[in-house]
Amino acid sequence: MPDMSIPPVTPQDFGAEILRHLKHSLGKDESHAALYDWRMSLSLALRDRVVDPWFESTRKTYEARGKRVYYLSMEFLIGRLIEDVAINLGMEEVAQAALAELGQDYAKIVADEPDAALGNGGLGRLAACFMDSLSTLGIPAYGYGIRYEHGLFEQHFENGAQMETAETWLAQRHAWEFERPEVSYPIHFGGHVDEAEGSPVWHPEETVMASAYDTPVIGWQGRWANTLRLWSAKPITAFDLASFNRGDYMAASAPEALARTISRVLYPDDTTKTGKELRLKQEYFFTSASIQDLLRRFLSEGGDLAELADHVAIQLNDTHPAIAGPELVRLLMDEHGLDVARAISTARRCLAYTNHTLLPEALERWPEELFQSILPRHHRIIQLIEAAHLADSGSAVRIIEHGEVKMGELAFVMAHKVNGVSALHSDLVKETVFADLNRDYPGRIINQTNGITPRRWLYSCNPPLRALINETIGTAWPDDLQQLEGLSAHAGDAAFLDRFQAAKDANKARLADWLKARDGVVLDPAAMFDVQIKRIHEYKRQLMNLLETIALWNEIRENPNGDWTPRVKIFGGKAAPGYVVAKEIIHLINDTAKLINADPATRDLLQIVYPENYNVSMAEILIPAADLSEQISTAGKEASGTGNMKFALNGAPTIGTLDGANVEIRECVGAENFFLFGLTAAEVTARRAEPNYARRAVEASPRLARVLKQIESGVFSPSDKGRYSGLIQGLLDHDYFLVTCDFDSYFEAQRRVDTVFADQAAWTRMAALNTARVGWFSSDRTITGYARDIWTASSLIASRSSRKDVA
Ligand code: GPV
DSSP states (O other): OOOTTSOOOOHHHHHHHHHHHHHHTSOOOGGGOOHHHHHHHHHHHHHHHHHHHHHHHHHHHHHHTOOEEEEEOSOEEEEOOHHHHHHHTTOHHHHHHHHHHTTOOHHHHHHHSOOEEESOSHHHHHHHHHHHHHHHHTOOEEEEEEOOSBOSOEEEEETTEEEEEOOOTTSSOOTTOEEEEEEEEEEEESOEEEOTTSSOEEEOSEEEEEEEEEEEEEOGGGSOEEEEEEEEEEESSOOOHHHHHHTOHHHHTHHHHHHHHHTTBOOOOSSOOOOOHHHHHHHHHHHHHHHHHHHHHHHHTTOOGGGHHHHEEEEEESSTTTTHHHHHHHIIIIITOOOHHHHHHHHHHHEEEEOOOOOGGGSOEEEHHHHHHHOHHHHHHHHHHHHHHHHHHOOOOOSEETTEEEHHHHHHHTOSEEEESSHHHHHHHHHTTTHHHHHHSTTOEEEOOOOBOHIIIIIITOHHHHHHHHHHHOSOGGGSGGGGGGGGGGTTOHHHHHHHHHHHHHHHHHHHHHHHHHHOOOOOTTSEEEEEESOOOGGGTHHHHHHHHHHHHHHHHHSTTSOOOOEEEEEEOOOOTTOHHHHHHHHHHHHHHHHHHTOTTTTTTEEEEOOSSOOHHHHHHHHHHOSEEEEOOOTTTOSOOSHHHHHHHTTOOEEEOSOTTHHHHHHHHOGGGSEEOSOOHHHHHHHHTSTTHHHHHHHTOHHHHHHHHHHHTTTTOTTSTTTTHHHHHHHHHOOTTOHHHHHHHHHHHHHHHHHHHHSHHHHHHHHHHHHHHOGGGBHHHHHHHHIIIIIOOOOSSOOHHHHHHHO
16 A cells, blocks of 8 residues: 555656656657667656655654764675666656657666666675665665765676676666755865874865765655665866966876865775775775764764764674774864764764674775874874774783784774674674673674575565555555464465466576576576576685586586486676685586587586676576575675575575574575585594595595596696696695585485476475565564664654554
């Protein structure tokens, strides 16, 4: 039922709004309009309808004088927005009908929108899901990040190897944002700190302006809208006319080029940190702008800084914005005259930090010299923070140590709460990376298991399943996802299961059509679609999946008349451009696909597909079409995973390890509806201590030994037989992620998958129970937890259930 705050509109009236934009915003008439013009007109017409709820939310926020949440994140992996906005406004059908009446193809227009890829993977997509939930729940919030000119690179394969080209989402105007040239802040870098007068003064060497662009984020049924505010770097002096007049055109535009560099491009490293000066500048750039902005807002409302923490909750999405601590302390001291102790305690009551990984290469540390040269005042403030921390807590943990500034320790010390992102991960955070700080600050570390927005990841991306759920349990589930539990009662109903399977088959057919049209690849929709999509990383073990594929190929060839379950192994994902081993794995997957897909003996039973340039939009097609979800990371390494939740929600059971949120997913769906294999986190640690564990595992597994020999001897790279000898030797010498040790257990679990899949009724029931039982993984539940345990922030809209009472 549409909400009262959104005025209903007919397709005719909405069509007129689209035409008005076509004429007045795009300057076209119908006979000259290109696809781009239609897309922009539709987007602007939809955006118009977001503005009133947005204003209304802002008005209520000012009136309430309560707390605002500020979510600081280097990444927001948003994807496309037309369907998202249309669906949240309850206008999907109206928009479709309006365009049909104008003779336009809605689906084609939707697909024309560039994917806003201002993020790498899970961390960035989580931020986007959180923004969706904050609006759906009516919690006053701002997302703060960087308006990168170029998002995550585009991936192409050249003879199977990954090539990268720049992404250009802003080449065409971005329909959803409002430019705010009047909202800008100076951001300083470098120079020195002058302390002659007693109170320190920072004399920076370089200054750029951070200029705001706002995108409204509309929640479910348009009840609330928050703001995503992204910062773009601009020069303080646009153009050096004197240089220009001298004929030095390069020098004339130098200040502009220098400033623009800061928000030019998203760093493509997922979890690994490169330690580049520009990266530190990006971090400080958006963090300082955000802190200045929230302080200005607070003070303009007449706030008293002693009460800052009653009105401001700042969440740090990993350590990337950890400079927020010292920056807030700097502003409170240098600009507002608070003493050190007051400044630190005020800042700490506002700040909280989310840790997203235990991987040592992901823990940000900056060479002290570099840090000091770019942020000399902050370097001094961090020394003050460290001194206060050591004195007050009796801790021995340093923030600056061995010539490095440790951002994890800084974030921890400046936060009143630190959280991990799954139950297992939070326990490991306490036991490993922050074991000492956990002792010094007991109770500071808590858990908030990740979640996903069911609006994008079920309602929008899976129309056939949406329809079946609506008919079966009603339409209240999209913002109360635990209602899916009501589907369990139908898990024994053959007619329901037939329809559940029909929805899956429709999604598989949609994927097959899409791949055929895009890449010319033909899939057998009766085969099991076995999907692993995520960044390519050794710990995620795409290599183990491929080794199992080759082993299966060997066995099918040996017994071609066996009772095999046909499979399509689908891979998707990008590797960081500098991550050599990950790129070798991509190359090997593609080389293997070429050979295996051409084998007439196995062609109908086994196929490998690796579509180029995996992104959010591709995930929206692949996930609803998946039969099996691959979540096979080395136990203890995947902090949570969120793809795992999306697959289960869309009726794809998991084959997986006891890692991250897999553990909790398995508890929810039931062990009998989850294909478990592999060592536990504790066993992984123990195994690493054993000498020669990889070679011993290979010796114990003839099946694995054979596959490794095939790869090493060049079976899959006949033109360059030695291509993978390094990769295989690496596995034998230091298989840090225990691919060899978990291989047999994984192979065996896959055969259990085969058996259940062959029994269609049993499989569909398992798939349906996955959907029914993962409602807890809604990001609405996650955000409710953050609001309760970390922010003490409340919703400013009547809750869904009380609205039901009113209705
Ligand atoms: I740190 N994650 C990510 O995508 N990029 C990063 O730089 C870091 C963490 C991911 C983790 O790997 C996932 O396990 C997790 O689900 C996700 O962050 C969201 O918490």
